[in-house]
Amino acid sequence: MNYPFDLLYRVKKPASYIGSEYNLVKKNPEGKVKIALAFPDTYEVGMSNLGFSIIYDIINSREDSLAERLFAPWVDMEGLLRERKIPLLTLESGRSVKEFDILAFSISYELNYSNILTILDLCGLSILSSEREGLPLVIAGGQCTTHPSPIIPFIDCFAIGDGEEVINEIIDVFKEWKLNSRDKKELLLSLSKIDGVYVPGISKTVKRRIIKDLDKAPYPTKPLVPNTEVIHDRAVVEIMRGCTRGCRFCEAGFLYRPVRERSLETIKRLSTEILASTGYEEIGFLSLSASDYSNLEGLARYIKESLIPSYISVSIPSLRIDTISDEFYEAIGEIKRGLTFAPEAGTQRLRDVINKNITEEDIFRTIDIVSREGW
Ligand code: SF4
Numbered sequence: 001m002n003y004p005f006d007l008l009y010r011v012k013k014p015a016s017y018i019g020s021e022y023n024l025v026k027k028n029p030e031g032k033v034k035i036a037l038a039f040p041d042t043y044e045v046g047m048s049n050l051g052f053s054i055i056y057d058i059i060n061s062r063e064d065s066l067a068e069r070l071f072a073p074w075v076d077m078e079g080l081l082r083e084r085k086i087p088l089l090t091l092e093s094g095r096s097v098k099e100f101d102i103l104a105f106s107i108s109y110e111l112n113y114s115n116i117l118t119i120l121d122l123c124g125l126s127i128l129s130s131e132r133e134g135l136p137l138v139i140a141g142g143q144c145t146t147h148p149s150p151i152i153p154f155i156d157c158f159a160i161g162d163g164e165e166v167i168n169e170i171i172d173v174f175k176e177w178k179l180n181s182r183d184k185k186e187l188l189l190s191l192s193k194i195d196g197v198y199v200p201g202i203s204k205t206v207k208r209r210i211i212k213d214l215d216k217a218p219y220p221t222k223p224l225v226p227n228t229e230v231i232h233d234r235a236v237v238e239i240m241r242g243c244t245r246g247c248r249f250c251e252a253g254f255l256y257r258p259v260r261e262r263s264l265e266t267i268k269r270l271s272t273e274i275l276a277s278t279g280y281e282e283i284g285f286l287s288l289s290a291s292d293y294s295n296l297e298g299l300a301r302y303i304k305e306s307l308i309p310s311y312i313s314v315s316i317p318s319l320r321i322d323t324i325s326d327e328f329y330e331a332i333g334e335i336k337r338g339l340t341f342a343p344e345a346g347t348q349r350l351r352d353v354i355n356k357n358i359t360e361e362d363i364f365r366t367i368d369i370v371s372r373e374g375w
Contacts, residue, residue, distance in 0.1 A: 223235070
């Protein structure tokens, strides 16, 4: 328990501020690189974010490092923290961020920018990086860092692209620096030499980091199980990263290129391990466009033959209306959960303009199939 009881009694969702979730990692900080991992939105949103969970797992898998989480508090909690002059604390140990080496933001949405400032302020840190001396180093990763200009004044350095590899290199450089120096400029200079790290004022160009083989990329098999309801409260396996399409309005479709897949064998292994380690009775197969997964029929068979008989409920978001076969719906028919399609525009002309490549015929064909299968 990190905050006083009487304070938690006065907020709407006290469970968001107490930590202690199932599968929580709590480490002795002695001699470790201490990273406060911040998600600039509420607990319910942040705990549903796969990237945040992956980075938490990678850092805590290292013997020499630890990651502890913090989220943007809801306005009731923020008001009370300010009123009582209590800093925002990490959920794992209840320590102030000032005791950490690195404060790392995971930024998925531009609308969260103002919450970055709120978190910095509630942690007792100067908002402007030019006014911060010493540690913690403030870094940012996640989808929004491919276009970091609006938040450059507040962040010391950015990790651009897939974070799985670059986070380890950042920790290695930090460790080396801490052994030999106390000069923050030297640290920033060393970090700027890592591929995929952008240090404002030092880096000239930066190349987005891309995990080449998603099948071999680290993936959390013991994710935290939230002790309150969150947006996506289920086991999650990312089956594919990137999207084969090029819908003109879609930021994710461009930022996560190229398309990379996990093999069906890996998906099965991860599903088994995550379901066993969490006790979840629902699993989501995540990607930008699940119906473009190259072994969709194999995945459907796995769902039908292994998951449904074990009473595991399945969610497959992001189905394209034009790529699903009768066989697929027949195979997953027993799930009978809501299906979501996104034709995006009501006329063929507009769908063509945004490069959606879906015809009216595709839409009605899919409606026919799903209604025939009982949805
Ligand atoms: S299919 Fe979906 S994820 Fe892919 S580019 Fe279009 S909108 Fe984006």
